[in-house]
Amino acid sequence: MKHIGIIGGTFDPIHNGHLLIANEVLGALNLDEVWFMPNHIPPHKENKHLTNSIHRAKMIALAIDDHPSFVLQPIELERDGLSYTYDTIKLLVEENTDTAFYFIIGGDMVEYLPKWHKIDELTKMITFVGVNRPGYSRKSRYNVTEVDIPQFDISSSMLRERLSKKGSTKYLLPENVRHYIEENHLYGEK
Template identity: 45%
Template sequence: MKIGLMGGTFDPIHIGHLLAAQSVSEELGLDEVWFVPTNVPPHKAQSKGAAPHQRLEMVRLAIEGYDRFRATAIELEKGGVSYSIETVLLLRSEYPEHEFYYIIGADMVRYLPKWVRIGELAKLVTFVGLQRPGFDAGLDLLPPDIRASVRLASMPQIELSSTRIRERRAAGLPVRYMVPDQVNHYIEVNRLYEA
């Protein structure tokens, strides 16, 4: 099976994440996309957001009814800082017959050389950079061995981020239509991201 891996804090997951997963899935003919909420991201400062179990639950709610989308708690169960190489090695040992595609934003492509054990990781997965119109992912800046494991995929243009959603909630503004209805309900019931 061809499996897309979509990592992130998903604090909260929003329609941009879902559109990206669907677009890559269709363009590359993936069998499934697995959403992998990070425990502690190595490259981001911790925000005062939802608890890990709440972020996982929001992912589960967002993908409910999508038979080709799955949520996995592998990084949350492992604990500590979430390094992609460790996650991929765990997944490959558990699912040796699967082919993995690691989905990232086009802006992350040029930073791949800074990823922990990138040489090893580039041999285990194909990276898929989500291309935005007019944005240069910087493929030509990558060392040849890393560049060989990167593909670019198109994505519908949508200006939305989890940060913006948290800021709107903190300002008392609605986030309906930015997140799936079930996620919006969960955020409201649990009073997440309120000031």
């Protein structure tokens, strides 16, 4: 049986914090791979304005290019409408009968679990893995495997703001992603 971690999100843009989380969980749980799964339209985000999915997928591919156990999983980008984790996991479980899935979330999403679409059914299909995030608890009435990771307080929204103001993102983004953002004039880069 394969053991696959999934880290989902908008990845708008992907950053070193995402990569750190994936690598730490990969090692801590002895997973075979970690799939980066960008969502099409996240149901829990108020601001639905996202960078084009082609750009977001390309940035992920660039960021994970040098890690043999990291994979871009575009399944949610290939579907229309809201990206509910339940619907996606149901498809993945049906297509990968020999795989145990571990869905990696931060403390903010652990607290949000009671509001997830079909959460009770979802918990029967996957194992949730909660990583620590400053200011949030990983305690939940749902079964969540906890993995401690080094604290790296960074967010995509903070990076978008920095990029729009021409602030430094060195050591926050992979260099090839930073160059891609500059070359494609994303987030106010000229």
